[in-house]
Amino acid sequence: MSSIPLAAYLMLALILFCIGLFGALTKRNAVIVLISIELMLNAVNINLVAFAKYSINPGLTGQIFSLFTITVAAAEAAVGLAILIALYRNRQTVNVDEMDTMKR
Amino acid sequence: MNTYLLSILIFSPLLGVLVLLFTPSHDEKSIKWIGILGTLLPLGTALVTLSAFQMSGEGLQLAEKFQWVSYEVFQSKGDVSYPIFYEVGVNGLSMVLILLTSVVSVLAAIASFSIKKDWKSYFILFFLLEIGMLGVFAAQNLFLFFIFFEITLIPMFFLIGRWGYLEKEKAAYSFLIYNGVGSAILLIAFVTMFMKTGTMNFEQLAYTFSLPQSELNQLNITKNFKMGMLIALLVAFAVKLPVAPLHSWMVRVHVQAPPPIVMIHSGILLKIGAYGLIVFGAGLFPDQFKSLAFVIGLFGVINLLYGAFLAITQRDVKRVLAYSSVSHMGIVLIGLASVNEAGMTGAVFQVVSHGLISALLFFLVGVLYERAGSSNLKDFGGVAKKMPIFAGVMLAGGLASLGLPGMSGFISEFMAFLGLFEKMPVLAAIGTLGLILTAVYVLRAVLAITFGAEKELPNARDLSSTERIPAFILLAAILFIGIYPAWLSDMLRPTLDVILLGLGG
Amino acid sequence: MLQSSWLIPLFPLLSFILLLILRKSKSESTAWIGVLLTGISLVLSVGVWLAVWQGDFIKVEGTWFQIGERAITMGYEVNPLNALMLVIVSLVSFLVHLYSKGYMHGDERFPVFFAYLGLFSFAMLGLVLSPNLLQLYMFWELVGLGSFLLIGFYYFKPEAKAAAKKAFVMTRIGDVGLFIGMVLLFWQVGSFEYDEIFASVKNGDISSGMLTLTALCIFVGAIGKSGQLPLHTWLPDAMEGPTPVSALIHAATMVAAGVYLVAAMYPLFQASETALTVVAVVGGVTAIFAASIGLMQKDIKRVLAYSTVSQLGYMMLALGASGYVAGIFHLTTHAFFKALLFLAAGSVIHAVHTQNIEEMGGLWKKLRVTGPLFLIGALAISGVPLLSGFFSKDEILASTYADGKYGLFWLAVVAAFMTAFYMFRLFFLVFTGKPRGDQSGVHESPGVMTLPMIVLGVLAVVAGYLNTTWFGTFLSDYLARGPVELPHAEHHGPGWIPIVATAASLLGIALAYLIYRRGALSRDWMTRSLPGLSDVIYNKWYVDEGYDATFVKGTKGLSKLGILFDKYVVDGLVAAVVSGVQGLSKIGSRLQNGQVQSYGTFAIFGIVILLLIVALTGGYFS
C-alpha cells in the first residue's frame, strides 16, 4: 500500500502540464516548442499511470496506454523535427513568430 | 393517383430540370421552349388538383403523410421519440396560392424569352424556385415549410445576382441577408414551438395552443411565450412581406432583378409573407393576434401611406412599382388587422390580386426596358402612338393597381377597408388617403410613359404575339376576379372560417 | 319592358367592346355601331320610363359574392328618379354619338373615341340603375374612368394629359369620401341596399351624429363628381377633351351624378338638418363663385364649364333647401340646354378652329343654324320666361326662400344675374359684331351635327313645362311615386320671386348688351374700377394656385422627405448595422495573424472560459 495520495500525482502532472503549455505558447524557438509539447504529453502519461494504480477498476490499461502515448510522442517528435528542418532549409529560421504562412 | 397528386405537383418542375440537364447549353431556342413546357406541367397538375379539390370542403384535402425523420431524446422519464413527418395538403387558401404560383410561373417563363445569357442554368434555377414556392404553400408542418421556404431563397439569390441589371450583386446580397435574418428568426421560433409542444403539424399546433391555460401550464407555455412567438413570427414574415422599415431590400430587388424574376418575386414570393401571417399568426395565436391587431393595422396604414408617398416622386418606373408594392402590402396588413371575415378575405384577395397586377406591370416594364434600354420616366412620352396595345394594357394594369371597380384590385381594397372600418374607423379613414395617393402615383407614372408629347424611342415595336399572351392572360384574370369574385371567395371561405373561428370573430 | 331594363347599359358596353376590336378600322361608318346601339338603349329607356310613368317599379337582385354570412348583391332597380335619369342619359348620349360622327370626322382614332363614349354610357347607365350603394360606387368610378379616357383622348397634348390626371385624382378625392360614407353606413345598417338604409334611417337605428357624418361623407363624393367647391377645379380643365365629350360628360350626365347621388340618398340627408344645410351652403356658394369666374373667361368652353359648375351649385342648393323636385327639375332642364350650348359651342369651334372668344365675332350670319340654337340655349339658361330654365330656376329660388335660407336666396339671385350676363357676353362676342379672327372657310356644320342640336333646342324650350304651376306639376307628381318621401308639399314662394328672377336675368342680358353690343359702357370698366378684384376673378380666385402651393407642393414635399427618410434613416440604420458587423469582423480578422501560438493562446482562453462555466455552474452531470 502506497501512502502517497492520488491527488499528489495529479498535482504534479498538472504543474508539469501547465509548464509545458506555457512553454509551448511563449517560446520562440520551434525546437523548444516541440519539447514543451513532449513535456505536456509526459504530464498526461503521469495521469494515465497514476489512474492505473488508483482507480475503481484497477488494471494495466493505463500503463499500456501510456506506452502507446510514448510511441506516438516519439513519432511526433521525429516528424516534427523533420518538418522543422525542411522549414529551416526554406526560411532560414526556426522562430515560431516568423512562421505565419497560415495567414496568407 | 390522387394519393400522391400533391407531391407530383410540387416536384413536377424537376422533370424540366432533368430534361434541361440533357440539353446542350448553347441551344437557346429549345431551352426556352423546355422552360415554358416545364412550367406548363405544374400548371396542368395544379388544374387537375383543382378539379380534385372540393370547393366547399372544409379542412385539409389531398393530404399525404409519411414519417420522415425521427430521433429520440433522453429524458429523465425515459426516451421520447420525436417523429417528423413529410406531410402536405391543401385547403382553400393554399389551393388559391398554388394556382397563382403555377399561372404566374408559366407567364414568367414566357417573359423569360428576353433573357440574354446562360439560359440553361437560368431555367434550372427557375424550376427549383418553383418547387420551393409550390412546396411552401402545400407544406403542412413547420419543418417542411421551412425547408421549402429556404429553397426559394437560394435560386432567387442566383437569379438576381447573375441575370439582373447594373447593381445586381448588391441587390442579391441584400435579398439574401434580409431574408436570411428573417429565416433565422423563423427557425428559432419554429424550433422553440417544436420543443415545447413536440409536434410540427399545423393543426396539432393550433390545437395545442388553443388548449385552456391550465393545461398549457403543464407544457410550460405561458401567455407571454405565445406573445413572444407571435411577435417573432410577425417580424420574420414582416421582412418577407415587407413591412415599412424593412422594405429597402425589396425595392432594390425590384429595381435590379430581371423582369420575369420580379414578376415571380413580387407576384408570389412576397405573398409567402402574407400567407405566413395568416397561417401562423392568425391561425396559431388567435388571441394574441387580436390583441396586436391595432399595431398590425397601424403598420398597415403606415406601409400604405409610406409606400404611396415615396412612389409619388420616384423617377424610375421600376422604383414607382416597387414602392407601390410596399403600399399594396399595407392593404394586406390592413385586412389582417381587421380580424373579421371581410378583412381577412380582403387580405387574401389582395394577395392574389397584387400577384396578378404586379406581374402584369413588371412584365410591361420589362418589355419597355427591352425596347428602350431605360426605365427612367424622363426618357418616355407618348408611347401610345407607336405602341397602342402596350399603352392600353399598361393603362389597364395601372387602373387595376389603383383599385378601379371591375378589376381585382378594387375588391381587395374594398373588403380590406370594409373590415378595418368596423374595428378601427379612424385608422381606416386615415388609410383611405392612400387610395388617393395611389391614383396620383399610378397615373403619374403610366401617363408619363404613354401620354404626352412623343419622345424618340429607338426600338418602338408594339407587343409581339408572344408578349401578348402573358399580358392578356393576366389582364383577363384580373378582370375575371374583379367581375366574378365569388369564385375565389367561395373557395376561401371554409379555410378562413376556421381561422376566424379561432379568432372568435 | 321593365324586366329588360338591365339590357340598357349592356348595349353601350357591347359597342365599347366591338369598337375596341375594330379600333384599327379607318372607316368612319364604325360610328354607326355606337349610334345604333345607344339608339337601342334610348328606345328601351323611353319604354322603361313610360312603364314607370304608369306606376310600375322593379327591383331585381342576386348575390354577387359573400363575405361570411353577408351577401353582397348586384342587380338593377327602376324607380321614377332613375327612370328619368335613364332617359336623360341615353338621350344625350345618343345625340352626342350622332353629333360626334360629324365632329370627330377625320380623326385618326375615330373608332376608339366611340368606344370610349360607349364605355362611358355603359357606366353612367349602370350607375343610374344601381339598387345599392356599392354598385353605385363601382359604376361611379367607372364613369370617372370614362371621363378620364375621354378628357385624355388627345393624349399627345400635355394639357390633356394633365387635365385627365387632374380630373381623375380630384374626383377620386371625392370618391374616397363616398367610400368612407358607404362603408360606415354598411356597418351601421348591415347592408348597402338603399331600401334597408332608408328603413333604418326611418327607424332611427343610426345615431344622429353618425347620420350627419355619413351624409357629409357621401356629399363629399357628390362634391367631387359635380365639381362643387372646393373640388371644382378639374371641371374647367376637363374642357381639354373633345367638345362632344364636354357636352355629354361635363354638362349633362356625369357631373349631374353628384346631384343624382344626393337625390338618391335623399332620405339620409333629410334625417340630418346639418347635412342639408351644408349641401345648401356649398351649392349656393359654388353657384355664385363659379358664376363670378365665368364673367371674365376668354375660352368659350371654359365659360360654359364655369356655368356648369354654377348651375350644379344651383341644383345642390335646391336639394339642400328641401327642394327635391326643384333640384331634379333643374337637373333635367340643365341637361338639355347645357348639352345644347356645348354642342353649339362645338359647332362654332368646328367652324373657326379656335376656342378664344376674342378671335370670333360676327358668326351669326355664317352659322345660320348654330346661332339661333345657341341663343335659345343662352336664353334658357339665363332664365328668360317661358323657356325651360326659367321654370326650374324659379322653383329653386322659391324653395330656397320657403326653406328660410334668405342669404342663400339672394346669393342665388345675384348668381342668376351673373349667369345671364356672362352667357350674353359670350353670345354677343361670338355671334355679333365684326369678325376678329380669320374666318375664311367658315361654314355651317353638317346635318349629323345640327340635327342633335335641333332636338336639344326643342327640348330646351319645352322641358320646362314638365313642372309648372300653370299647366300642372307632372314631374313632382311623377317623382312622388318614388321611394323618396317628398319634403313638405311643394312650396310656392311669394309671387314676387319669379319677377325678381326675371328682372335679374333681364338686367344681366341688358348689361351685356350695353357693354358688348352697344359699347355704351367700356368693356374694361370693371377692370379699371376694381383692378384687384377683377384680377382675382380672372385668375379664378387663385384656387388652382392655392392648391398647387399647398396640397400638391405639400404632397411632393412629403414625398421628397420620405425619400430622404428612406435613404438616410432606413438605409442608414442598415448601413450602421453593416458597418458594425464589418468592424467586428475586422477585429476578428486581425486575430488571424497566422501564428500558431496566438491561436493556441485563444484556444486556451476559450477552454478556460468553458471550464470556468462548468466549474461555477456545476456542469451537466452534477
Next chain:
Amino acid sequence: MTGEMIAFFFLALTAIAGGVLLINLTNVVHMVVALIFTFIAIAGIYVTLSAEFVAVVQVLIYSGAITIIMLFGIMLTRHQEKEKKLPRLKVILTGLAIGLFFLIMYGKIKDLDFGQQNAELHIDNTKKIGIELYSHYVIPFELTSVLLLVALIGSIILAKRDDDEKEAKK
C-alpha cells in the same frame, strides 16, 4: 514520513525544477538538458506508481531518444544563442490564462480520491504488459508499428533535400 514519500517529493521537485529551468534558461541547449532531469524524474515517479516497464521505456525514449533528436535539431538549425523574449503583454496574458486553468483544475482535483489502490500492479509487471499487448491490445499495437513506419518514412522524405534543389545549388 515514509521513504516512499521522501522519494516522491524528491522526484517531483526535480521534475518541476527541470520544467522551471526550461522556462527560465536562455540558452537553448541548456533548456533541453534541463528537461532531461525532468524526464528521468518522471521515470522515477513511474516506479513509485509500480510501473517499472513504463519507467524504463520513459528513460529509453525520452531521456535517450527524444532529447538526443532535439539536440540534433538544435544543432542542425542555426539560431541565436540567446532566446529572444516575446512581447511582455502576451506572455502575461498567456500566463494569466494558464494560471486560471491551473487554479480551476487544482480546485477540482485537490481532494480527488477513489479510496482504492491496485496493490498487485508491481507483480510481474512487464510480463503482464507483454501478455496484454499481444492479446487484448494486439490490433492497436500493430497499428502503432504502422504509425512508426509512416513516421519514419515521412520524416525521411520531409528532411531529405530535394534532388532538384541539390541540382539547383550545384
